[in-house]
Amino acid sequence: MTDVKTGVQTGSNELNDQDKAILQDELVYQYLLEHPAFFQHHPELLNRLRLPHAQRGAVSLVERQLEMQRERIRGLEEDITRLMSVARQNEHIFFALNQLHLDLLSARQRTDITIALSAFANKMPQVHACTLLDFNHEAMGEHFSGLQLVLQHRLQHRSYYFGRLNKDEMATLFPPTIHSVALLQISQVDKPLALLAFGSELDDHFQPSMDTLFLDHIAKLLAVVLPRYDKN
Numbered sequence: 001m002t003d004v005k006t007g008v009q010t011g012s013n014e015l016n017d018q019d020k021a022i023l024q025d026e027l028v029y030q031y032l033l034e035h036p037a038f039f040q041h042h043p044e045l046l047n048r049l050r051l052p053h054a055q056r057g058a059v060s061l062v063e064r065q066l067e068m069q070r071e072r073i074r075g076l077e078e079d080i081t082r083l084m085s086v087a088r089q090n091e092h093i094f095f096a097l098n099q100l101h102l103d104l105l106s107a108r109q110r111t112d113i114t115i116a117l118s119a120f121a122n123k124m125p126q127v128h129a130c131t132l133l134d135f136n137h138e139a140m141g142e143h144f145s146g147l148q149l150v151l152q153h154r155l156q157h158r159s160y161y162f163g164r165l166n167k168d169e170m171a172t173l174f175p176p177t178i179h180s181v182a183l184l185q186i187s188q189v190d191k192p193l194a195l196l197a198f199g200s201e202l203d204d205h206f207q208p209s210m211d212t213l214f215l216d217h218i219a220k221l222l223a224v225v226l227p228r229y230d231k232n
Helices: 017-034 061-105 110-123 137-154 167-171 213-225
Strands: 050-053 057-060 129-134 160-163 180-188 191-200
Touching: 061 110, 061 213, 110 129, 137 167, 137 180, 137 191, 180 213, 191 213
Parallel strands: none
Antiparallel strands: 050 057, 129 191, 160 180, 180 191
């Protein structure tokens, strides 16, 4: 049997009340989608529509629209505040990186590079340690075998690692207070030169999703500067 009003084929069994309610909701929903100007032609309905509200019981459609607009504005303000904070942080990093660039280029000896990197790390938020180790047995000392494992497990086929290390790996680089690290392999062409590591006392400060833009610049700069001291 076909419903005269809706044109829906119902068969021999009549629709129950729940099915009718769902069908009516779908018809209203579809009609409003196809006629977006409906309320412009019937503005008196806007003030009569009531919507459930968690705190106020029920509100008009206009009130609900205004509330949604205020929520969107608050969300946009939060986004702007967040972007401004990121911009300030990037500006801070840029100036620190610029100073590091000058200090590395003016370095007269190997220790000047270490001092410059430590000064840069001290300017970075939530970075509490920095170490630079050449890839040779003498520089790595008693931690040579441990560092070899770090390189195999964390930097095999890649130049960066962000995150946490196990206890043995961490002991080769930093004191127990450091909980997350950024590892950077410095290379010239295909020749590994050194390992640069930054450490944070926060568990989640260094994460795999972090951007490598600034570290890329440091890596390229150190790849140019470090070989000068291998010849001396």
